[in-house]
Amino acid sequence: MSCGKEFVETLKKISYPKADTLNGEDFDWLFETVEDESFLKWFCGNVNEQNVLSGEELEAFSILQKSGKPILEGAALDEVLKTCKTSDLKASTPDDKELEKLEIEVQTLQKLKNLKIQRRNKCQLMASVTSHKSLRLNSKEEAATKSLKQSQGFLNSMNTKINNELQALTDGVAKLMTFFRHSNLDQGTNPLVFFSQFSLEKYLSQEEQSTAALTLYTKKQFFPGIHEVVESSNEENFQLLDIQAPSICDNQEILEERRLEMARLQLAYVCAQHELIHLKASNSSMKSSIQWAEENLHSLTSKAPGKDNLDAKISNLNSEILKLEEQISHIKDQSLPAVIKENAQLLNMPVVKGDFDLQIAKQDYYTARQELVLNQLIKQKASFELLQLSYEIELRKHWDIYRQLENLVQELSESNTMLHQRLEMLTDPSVSQQINPRSTIDTRDFSTHRYASLFLQ
Structure with missing residues (x-):
């Protein structure tokens, strides 16, 4: 017979209410723990x-209570029970079955005592281990507290530094965002961030005005036709100015007039040099004559020459003059034309x-x-290229954000x-429904203690 069925039979013996309806197998779990067993x-x-x-x-006991007679309790009841027990022991001797039951009960109690002693020893050992661990943990706690304080101080300083940097970054971003805000923010419009x-x-419109002013400037400063060169975007047209180039001076009358002007200038220069x-x-x-006259006058005043000497000198001078005239005529007729021809250029x-x-001066001016016009055109082109590059960069960033959003979606x-x-x-339903319902009651259930307290009362 199982323990649960024996428990139900005992309940039937004492006439427990509805004991016949109980199933003994349902109470087998009460005998799983040693204390309850x-x-x-x-x-x-x-x-x-x-x-x-x-x-x-029960009725007799209630009548006795109502009659007011004294009821034995406490020590008096214990003494009476002792006398009753001694008389019962003298009158009846225990049989072998009762002795066996008592021995089994003593053995059970002894085992229970040993088990509790083992548990006490285990608890003491665990208490000593726990105290040792607590001591070690206290030292570790002190070291951890010290390191925690140091880390907390370091983190506080880092937090302050990061807060300052974040504040500076926030101020910088706020200043930067002022460049991307619309002028009508006070009127309730949204800021433009792109x-x-x-x-x-x-x-x-400003670029068009600048281009018109530049075109007008080129028309005033350069020769006719240069404004077409400035207005065109072909870089090959922007070349140095050459006055004698046929692409610029295509009029033959102007060239002929220029040649005649150069010839007149050259002739005038030659005549001026001839006169000079x-x-x-x-x-x-004249200087030589004056010098010769002064020398002769000085010689005449110093000594008076004779007539024969004067005639001789005059004849010598005439002969020298003739020689000089011959040399001059020879130079004019033979040497000078060749030299002039050689040095005519x-x-x-x-x-x-x-x-x-x-x-060259005109060329430098042009x-x-x-260069002034070219610098202005380069500035315009650079501004346009910068604007185009900004749009391309923003478009690329928009595409990157678009791809990231697509991946996120x-x-x-x-x-x-x-x-x-x-x-x-x-x-x-096949997952939520429990196929094997749990029927075992956990050992932590205190219903057995409640049963015991019920029967002991």
Whole structure:
């Protein structure tokens, strides 16, 4: 017979209400623990119908209470029970079955005592281990507290530093955002944060005005036709100015007039040089005559020459004059024309040099004006390229953000699909319904203690 059935039979013996409806197998779990098993075995082996008061006995006890007679309690009741027990022991001798039961009970109690002693020793050992661990943990706690304080101080300083840097960054971002805000923020409009949201009408109008002013300047400063070169965007047209180039001076009348002007200038220069040479020669002759006259006058005053000497000197001088005239005529007729022919181009060098200097000055002037126009055009082109580059960078960033958002939407859709699948799985009746219901009661249930307290009362 199982322990549960024996427990139910004992309940039937003492006429427990509705004991016939109880199933013994349902109470087998009460005998799983050692403490409850010893009590229940004692209960099943010793309790019988004699330990239960009948209805007549209960009525008699109630009548006795109502009669007011004294009822033995405490020490007086113990003495009476002792006398009754001694008389019962003398009158009746215990049989072998009762002795066996008592021995079994003693052994059970001894085992229970040993078990409690073992548990006490284990608890003492665990207490000593716990105290040792607590001592070690106290030292570790002190070290950890010290390191925690140091770390906390370091983290506080780092937090202060990071807060300052974040504040500086916030101020910088706020200053930067002022450049991207619209001027009508006070009127309730949203700030413009993207470069593509700004209007370029004002910028384009300024560029058009600058281009018109530059075109007007080129028309005033350069020769006719240069404004077409400035207005065109072909960089090959922007070249240094050459006055003699046929692409610029295509009019033959202008070229012929220029040649005649150069010829007149050269002839005038040659004539001027001829007159200058004659004047220099006459001046030199006059100086030589004056010097000779002074020398002869000095010699005449110092000594009076004779007539014969004067005639001889005059004849000598005449002969020298004839020789000089012959030399001069020889130079004019033979040497001078050859030298003039050889150095004819040298006479035109100052005129040509002056003409070239004038051309170089004009060329420098036109070059300076062209560089000014070129710098302005380069600035305009650089501004346009910078604007285009800014738009391209912003477009690329928009594409990157668009791709990231697409990936995020795809991941969210996949997560949503997986969530719906899990919810459908959880709502499935085959998963939510428990196939094997649990019938075992946990050992931590205190119902046995309540049963024991019920029977002991």
